[in-house]
Amino acid sequence: MAAVRTGQVLLMLAGLIAWAVQFSLIYGATSTLCGREWADATLLGLGIVPASILTVTLAALAVTAAAFAWSLKGYRSAETRPVSAADRFMVQSAALVNGFSLIVILWQGIPAFILPACA
Amino acid sequence: MNAPERPESFERREPELPNALPRPAGEFEALKRAWKSPRGLSFITDVNNTYVGIWYVGTAFLFFILAGILALIMRAQLAVPESDLVGHDLYNQLFTMHGTVMMFLFAVPAVEAASVYLLPNMQAARDLPFPRLSAYAFWAYFVGGLVFFGTIFFGLAPNGGWFMYPPLTGTKYSPADNADWWLLGIGFIEISAIAGAIEIIVGVMKTRAVGMSLDKLPVYSWAMLVFAVMIVIGFPAIILGTLLLEMERAFDWPFFIAERGGDPLLWQHLFWFFGHPEVYIIFLPATGMVSMIVPAMAQTPLVGYRLIVLALIATGFLSFGLWVHHMFATGLPKMSLSFFSAASTAVAVPSGIQVFAWIATIASGRMKLTTPSLFVIGFLLIFTLGGLTGVMVAMAPFDWQAHDTYFVVAHLHYVLIGGMVFPLFAAFYYWIPVASKHALSERLGRWVFGLMFLGVNVTFLPMHITGLIGMPRRVYTYPVDMGWDALNLVSTIGSFMIALGVAIFIYDLARKFRFASEDNAGNVWNAGTLEWLPNGQYATRSIPAVVSREPLWDQPNLSKDVEEGRYYLPGTATGGREALVTSPFDARPQYILQIPGAGWQPLLAAVFTAAFFLLLTVKLVLPSVVCGVIAIGCVIWWLWETDPGPTRPPADIGGGIVVPVYVTGPMNHSWWAMIVLMVVSGMVFTCMIFSYLFLWLVNPSAWPAQGFVPPHWVWPATAAALYVASAILIDRASGNLRGEDRRSPRSVPVLIGIALLLVSAASAADLAAQWRAGLSPSAHAYGAAVYALVSYQIFFVLTTLLMGLYTIARWLTGKLDSVRRTTFDNTMLFWYYTVGQGLVGIVVVHGFPRLTGGV
Numbered sequence: 001m002a003a004v005r006t007g008q009v010l011l012m013l014a015g016l017i018a019w020a021v022q023f024s025l026i027y028g029a030t031s032t033l034c035g036r037e038w039a040d041a042t043l044l045g046l047g048i049v050p051a052s053i054l055t056v057t058l059a060a061l062a063v064t065a066a067a068f069a070w071s072l073k074g075y076r077s078a079e080t081r082p083v084s085a086a087d088r089f090m091v092q093s094a095a096l097v098n099g100f101s102l103i104v105i106l107w108q109g110i111p112a113f114i115l116p117a118c119a
Numbered sequence: 120m121n122a123p124e125r126p127e128s129f130e131r132r133e134p135e136l137p138n139a140l141p142r143p144a145g146e147f148e149a150l151k152r153a154w155k156s157p158r159g160l161s162f163i164t165d166v167n168n169t170y171v172g173i174w175y176v177g178t179a180f181l182f183f184i185l186a187g188i189l190a191l192i193m194r195a196q197l198a199v200p201e202s203d204l205v206g207h208d209l210y211n212q213l214f215t216m217h218g219t220v221m222m223f224l225f226a227v228p229a230v231e232a233a234s235v236y237l238l239p240n241m242q243a244a245r246d247l248p249f250p251r252l253s254a255y256a257f258w259a260y261f262v263g264g265l266v267f268f269g270t271i272f273f274g275l276a277p278n279g280g281w282f283m284y285p286p287l288t289g290t291k292y293s294p295a296d297n298a299d300w301w302l303l304g305i306g307f308i309e310i311s312a313i314a315g316a317i318e319i320i321v322g323v324m325k326t327r328a329v330g331m332s333l334d335k336l337p338v339y340s341w342a343m344l345v346f347a348v349m350i351v352i353g354f355p356a357i358i359l360g361t362l363l364l365e366m367e368r369a370f371d372w373p374f375f376i377a378e379r380g381g382d383p384l385l386w387q388h389l390f391w392f393f394g395h396p397e398v399y400i401i402f403l404p405a406t407g408m409v410s411m412i413v414p415a416m417a418q419t420p421l422v423g424y425r426l427i428v429l430a431l432i433a434t435g436f437l438s439f440g441l442w443v444h445h446m447f448a449t450g451l452p453k454m455s456l457s458f459f460s461a462a463s464t465a466v467a468v469p470s471g472i473q474v475f476a477w478i479a480t481i482a483s484g485r486m487k488l489t490t491p492s493l494f495v496i497g498f499l500l501i502f503t504l505g506g507l508t509g510v511m512v513a514m515a516p517f518d519w520q521a522h523d524t525y526f527v528v529a530h531l532h533y534v535l536i537g538g539m540v541f542p543l544f545a546a547f548y549y550w551i552p553v554a555s556k557h558a559l560s561e562r563l564g565r566w567v568f569g570l571m572f573l574g575v576n577v578t579f580l581p582m583h584i585t586g587l588i589g590m591p592r593r594v595y596t597y598p599v600d601m602g603w604d605a606l607n608l609v610s611t612i613g614s615f616m617i618a619l620g621v622a623i624f625i626y627d628l629a630r631k632f633r634f635a636s637e638d639n640a641g642n643v644w645n646a647g648t649l650e651w652l653p654n655g656q657y658a659t660r661s662i663p664a665v666v667s668r669e670p671l672w673d674q675p676n677l678s679k680d681v682e683e684g685r686y687y688l689p690g691t692a693t694g695g696r697e698a699l700v701t702s703p704f705d706a707r708p709q710y711i712l713q714i715p716g717a718g719w720q721p722l723l724a725a726v727f728t729a730a731f732f733l734l735l736t737v738k739l740v741l742p743s744v745v746c747g748v749i750a751i752g753c754v755i756w757w758l759w760e761t762d763p764g765p766t767r768p769p770a771d772i773g774g775g776i777v778v779p780v781y782v783t784g785p786m787n788h789s790w791w792a793m794i795v796l797m798v799v800s801g802m803v804f805t806c807m808i809f810s811y812l813f814l815w816l817v818n819p820s821a822w823p824a825q826g827f828v829p830p831h832w833v834w835p836a837t838a839a840a841l842y843v844a845s846a847i848l849i850d851r852a853s854g855n856l857r858g859e860d861r862r863s864p865r866s867v868p869v870l871i872g873i874a875l876l877l878v879s880a881a882s883a884a885d886l887a888a889q890w891r892a893g894l895s896p897s898a899h900a901y902g903a904a905v906y907a908l909v910s911y912q913i914f915f916v917l918t919t920l921l922m923g924l925y926t927i928a929r930w931l932t933g934k935l936d937s938v939r940r941t942t943f944d945n946t947m948l949f950w951y952y953t954v955g956q957g958l959v960g961i962v963v964v965h966g967f968p969r970l971t972g973g974v
Contacts, residue, residue: 002785005704016436023440027458034452035816049454086704089334089425096429104437104465111457118452 014067015101022060034118049117057109068098137774146690154657166250172236179229186220198611210595211278218281230404240650244326258725267304277301306361316350342407355802360389372903380900391442405542415646417484423476430469463513490564494545505533526586552640570620577613647672661686692770720757764939834888841881863936
């Protein structure tokens with residue numbers, strides 16, 4: 001039971017955890033690459049800073065989209081079969097949190113395509 | 120009580136009553152006896168949340184008054200140009216103390232204090248799970264806070280601004296003790312806040328009414344849960360910051376001195392990683408209060424419960440992505456700033472969700488315009504205005520214009536007064552009938568609201584303009600011809616209007632507030648939540664089972680049935696104070712927690728802890744150490760009486776439910792508290808690693824400093840092996856201590872003893888390696904960062920040593936066996952954490968310079 005509950009909490013917070021990881025990585029990468037003057041390198045034709053931000057953002061979006069889809073599936077399942085009120089609440093909240101997180105993660109990654117990396 | 124009509128739902132059936140009438144003779148008397156307070160002077164030793172909560176709220180309010188008086192002195196000084204009422208040095212102390220006291224001694228303690236009183240009542244728990252910890256947190260704060268405030272009368276108050284930026288606060292520019300009072304005084308009050316946060320997390324998760332599953336948890340409990348988790352994550356950064364700055368001042372370890380590889384910006388990162396979430400740490404409990412008050416005033420359930428929970432959780436996360444928006448003017452790359460701008464705008468969304476949910480609730484019900492309602496409306500208006508200027512300063516180009524001007528002063532006061540003070544006053548008016556024989560006066564309450572609402576706007580609205588036309592903050596006076604005169608005079612008049620409002624509130628409080636429990640004013644608002652059940656010092660006579668978020672509306676006989684003892688645990692199973700522990704998700708009964716009662720231990724431990732820190736501030740090292748040792752002794756004395764073991768067989772709490780009176784392992788409440796404590800410790804350590812990497816980033820060619828050869832790899836390998844060996848021995852001891860037959864094998868203390876030697880040797884090897892290699896902590900930031908990590912680990916090893924010896928002492932006195940093993944479990948968890956932290960530290964200190972090619 002404890003494992004199920006842990007899974008529910010992780011699913012509920014998956015999007016926000018993905019945002020936290022994305023935020024830490026893109027800020028850390030930008031600070032390190034600019035601070036150590038490594039920002040002139042390129043990756044697949046993109047500057048290393050925007051390329052890093054793009055990669056991390058896509059990964060965070062993928063994790064959150066998966067969590068969103070999983071929570072929606074649970075949400076639909078909770079509508080059709082008897083589950084406890086707490087379980088229904090957890091999947092509904094998970095869908096809300098992960099849906100909101102998708103927007104936040106996208107919003108967080110946009111500056112990479114507008115601003116110069118280290119100016 | 121007139122319950123509004125509700126649609127029927129299969130989940131809202133009233134549960135069958137678990138206990139029949141009449142109740143056995145003497146049952147209620149035994150319950151009352153168990154919770155009776157000591158008489159005379161010993162009354163202050165009580166730890167019941169009913170008393171500690173009220174003392175705590177009262178003390179927080181006292182600091183609000185004191186810091187408010189400081190503000191009035193400043194406003195009097197600024198009322199006219201070129202005033203000489205207050206000199207520049209005193210003015211520096213005034214604004215530093217005003218900010219510090221309001222943030223650290225009023226705002227955070229006030230919301231924590233309110234929850235100590237309210238949470239158990241709202242969740243129908245008899246008390247919080249660690250009442251002595253609450254009492255310790257309160258007394259430490261009370262004594263430490265008053266002494267800290269007293270420094271203003273001796274010219275010793277800190278004067279570097281509430282965020283204490285170095286290099287201004289380093290020894291070069293602040294050689295006197297003023298800064299040390301802030302660093303040690305506030306540093307230790309933060310520990311008190313963390314103690315409260317641990318209590319709140321475990322309390323919300325483990326001590327609730329039966330059936331109060333997560334979907335029925337009051338929004339206030341959700342808000343306090345997020346609040347407490349945010350303290351656990353955010354406060355370690357400032358604890359580390361104060362520790363590093365104090366080490367720099369005391370031992371000349373140059374973390375923030377640029378000439379020796381340090382960087383003042385490191386302080387700003389650490390301070391604001393705590394400082395910005397701090398705003399939400401204060402704001403979220405206030406929104407929790409509003410979410411309880413609005414439905415009662417509108418007599419309708421809260422609209423958008425799930426969305427509000429989402430908003431609370433999302434705010435808790437996103438608020439940790441804003442800290443650099445206080446550092447927009449420090450020259451960081453624009454790309455980096457933009458990440459924080461993006462998060463700063465994103466966090467407005469969850470706040471907006473809550474505002475719209477409250478407006479929708481008000482619209483869907485019939486809002487009574489009582490004093491709490493007025494303060495809620497005032498909160499909505501003032502906080503929204505502050506939020507809008509917040510979005511403005513979240514834009515880096517605007518912030519560059521407004522930075523360090525009165526515009527920022529206006530913004531932060533709109534946010535903090537609107538977002539916290541108004542909801543707190545709403546809460547005072549709303550909940551005082553629970554704690555007092557009489558409610559406060561509605562007529563005077565309208566005057567209080569009117570004066571405060573007008574006063575806040577008259578004071579701070581003009582400050583937006585004062586700032587935009589160039590008046591910097593923190594100036595003790597200004598010339599005549601700057602165009603700031605009239606605006607400042609208006610602001611001063613407004614501030615005295617606020618003071619008049621608060622004075623009327625105090626007058627009303629003195630007139631009407633009479634502490635009460637059984638004979639309180641009662642449910643004067645016809646609210647639907649459990650804090651309005653009839654209660655006494657024991658909280659409710661029996662622990663109810665609830666079927667909705669507004670049980671008093673949906674279960675019309677609930678109050679009567681609870682009071683008659685027809686619900687769970689209507690007496691005392693063990694003869695002492697108890698709480699019913701429930702499962703975290705579904706709130707099913709798990710076990711009866713035996714709660715310690717009144718005692719001098721937490722009070723004395725708090726007084727001597729305060730004395731340790733405060734004497735250290737004035738460099739009285741020996742008396743300070745003596746007080747520290749006495750404080751540890753008091754904590755051991757306090758703990759010795761805990762972990763009672765299964766003092767009786769499992770007890771029937773009603774409805775055929777039989778629960779044990781003692782459990783161990785992950786179900787146990789102290790296991791949860793240890794996990795939270797480990798998260799706190801891990802966050803301090805993570806911030807330390809961040810500091811290490813940050814200093815590396817600003818010292819690319821000196822990591823390590825030129826000419827230093829790091830210790831040979833044999834040293835760290837030996838230390839790591841010793842750490843791992845000690846953990847294996849503890850695991851072995853744990854294995855030997857299993858079984859239902861109450862065994863206490865001799866091998867347990869022997870294994871713990873050997874493990875203690877190994878873990879001590881590991882940290883000694885780690886320290887000796889650096890020392891033998893000739894690394895100095897004061898020559899360069901590299902050495903300072905390395906020794907900071909090593910010292911932090913030594914602190915943990917010393918704590919492990921103490922816990923290990925304590926566990927052995929429990930074994931020697933027959934208080935530890937395979938069933939009664941909570942003490943061992945706590946020591947084991949802490950041990951594993953210490954070993955893990957030691958290993959990570961070794962990898963960083965010895966591996967990183969080799970990895971980056973510095974060696």
